[in-house]
Amino acid sequence: MHPFVFLQLGQDIVQTALSLFSEKGYEATSVDEIARKSGMVKASFYKYFKSxxxxxxxxxxxxxxxxxxxxxxxxxxxxxxxxxxxxxxxxxxxxxxxxxxxxxxxxxxxxxxxxxxxxxxxxxxxxxxxxxxxxxxxxxxxxxxxxxxxxxxxxxxxxxxxxxxxxxxxxxxxxxxxxxxxxxxxxxxxxxxxxxxxxxxxxxxxxxSMQDNAEPVKPWNRWLEVTSIIQSMHSAIDTLDLHEAVKDDYYSILEKLQAEMSGAVTETAHVKALLFFLGQVTELQDLCEKLRITLKP
Structure with missing residues (x-):
C-alpha cells in the first residue's frame, strides 16, 4: 500500500473514532464499532493501531x-x-x-x-x-x-x-x-x-501552578472524573431494554443528579438518594459506586 494511502486511512479511522467517542464516550465505544464505521473489518484496524x-x-x-x-x-x-x-x-x-x-x-x-x-x-x-x-x-x-x-x-x-x-x-x-x-x-x-x-x-x-511539566490540579481531575462517569451512565441508559418513558425518567434523574453535584457541597443526602435509586439498575451499579468513591473528600 502506498504510504500516503496508508496515512490517509489512519487519519480516517481517527476522525471516525473522534465522532464515536464524542457521541458515546470513550469507554462505551468498541474497536468493532470504529472499524465498522471506518468501512473495514476489525483485523484491518490493527494494521494501523495496536489498540x-x-x-x-x-x-x-x-x-x-x-x-x-x-x-x-x-x-x-x-x-x-x-x-x-x-x-x-x-x-x-x-x-x-x-x-x-x-x-x-x-x-x-x-x-x-x-x-x-x-x-x-x-x-x-x-x-x-x-x-x-x-x-x-x-x-x-x-x-x-x-x-x-x-x-x-x-x-x-x-x-x-x-x-x-x-x-x-x-x-x-x-x-x-x-x-x-x-x-x-x-x-x-x-x-x-x-x-x-x-x-x-x-x-x-x-x-x-499549571506548568507544562506539572501535575494538573486535583479539583480539575475530580471534575473530569465526575463528568466522564455521568456520560458513561447516560450511555448505559441508552442501551437499556426499557420503554422510552421509563428511560426518560432515568435521564431526568441523571440530570437532577448532575445539577445537584454542581453545587459547592456534593455529598448531600439528595445526591446519595439519587445514587441509591440509580444503583438499583444492574447496568448502573458499578458506575454509581465509582461516582460515590470519586465524590468522597
Whole structure:
C-alpha cells in the first residue's frame, strides 16, 4: 500500500473514532464499532493501531499538533494587537474544538483506570498547553497584577466554548465563530474588571501552578472524573431494554443528579438518594459506586 494511502486511512479511522467517542464516550465505544464505521473489518484496524488506547493517543497528538501550529502563527502575527490576538485565540479554540470534537478529550476519558494513565497525561498536557497560552495572552493584554485569577477566568471561558459546541447547529457555526469570540472577549473584560474591584474578594479556585511539566490540579481531575462517569451512565441508559418513558425518567434523574453535584457541597443526602435509586439498575451499579468513591473528600 502506498504510504500516503496508508496515512490517509489512519487519519480516517481517527476522525471516525473522534465522532464515536464524542457521541458515546470513550469507554462505551468498541474497536468493532470504529472499524465498522471506518468501512473495514476489525483485523484491518490493527494494521494501523495496536489498540483503542493507541488510537486515542493518536487523536490527542493530532489535535495538539494542529493547535500548536495555529497558535504559533497567531503569536508571530505582529499586525494584531494583544486584544485582537486574544479574540483570534478564542476563534481558534472554537473552530478546533468544533472540527476535532476536542471536548471529548476532556470529558470522555476516565482518569481512575491505570490503563488510561498515558492517555490522561497526554490529554492533561494538551489542556495545560492551551490554558498557559491563553494565560500569556491575557497577561499581555491586561497585565500581570491579577494573573492569579486568570486561570479561573480561563476555566469559565473554556467551559462556555465547550458548552456552545455541544449545542451548536453545524449550519450556522462557521459564521458565528467570530461573533462568539468577540462575545467571549466581552465576558473576559467583565471578569477581569470584577477581579480588579477593590470592594470584592474572590477565592482562587484554580491555582496558577499549571506548568507544562506539572501535575494538573486535583479539583480539575475530580471534575473530569465526575463528568466522564455521568456520560458513561447516560450511555448505559441508552442501551437499556426499557420503554422510552421509563428511560426518560432515568435521564431526568441523571440530570437532577448532575445539577445537584454542581453545587459547592456534593455529598448531600439528595445526591446519595439519587445514587441509591440509580444503583438499583444492574447496568448502573458499578458506575454509581465509582461516582460515590470519586465524590468522597
Amino acid at each position: 483503542k488506547e493507541e488510537l486515542m493517543l493518536s487523536t490527542i497528538a493530532l489535535v495538539q499538533e494542529d493547535m500548536e501550529r495555529e497558535l504559533e502563527k497567531l503569536y508571530l502575527n505582529s499586525e494584531l494587537s494583544p486584544r485582537e490576538k486574544l479574540i483570534q485565540f478564542y476563534v481558534i479554540c472554537l473552530e478546533r474544538v468544533y472540527q476535532n470534537k476536542m471536548h471529548l478529550l476532556f470529558f470522555s476519558v476516565t482518569l481512575v483506570k491505570s490503563t488510561d494513565k498515558e492517555i490522561s497525561q497526554a490529554r492533561d498536557k494538551l489542556e495545560i498547553t492551551i490554558s498557559n497560552r491563553c494565560m500569556d495572552l491575557m497577561i499581555k493584554l491586561y497585565g500581570g497584577e491579577w494573573s492569579d485569577y486568570y486561570y479561573d477566568i480561563i476555566f469559565v471561558i473554556k467551559s462556555m466554548i465547550v458548552g456552545y459546541v455541544r449545542l451548536a447547529d453545524p449550519e450556522f457555526f462557521a459564521s458565528e465563530s467570530q461573533m462568539l469570540a468577540k462575545f467571549f472577549m466581552s465576558i473576559t473584560d467583565i471578569l477581569v474588571q470584577g477581579m480588579n474591584n477593590p470592594d470584592s474578594h474572590h477565592e482562587i479556585m484554580w491555582k496558577p
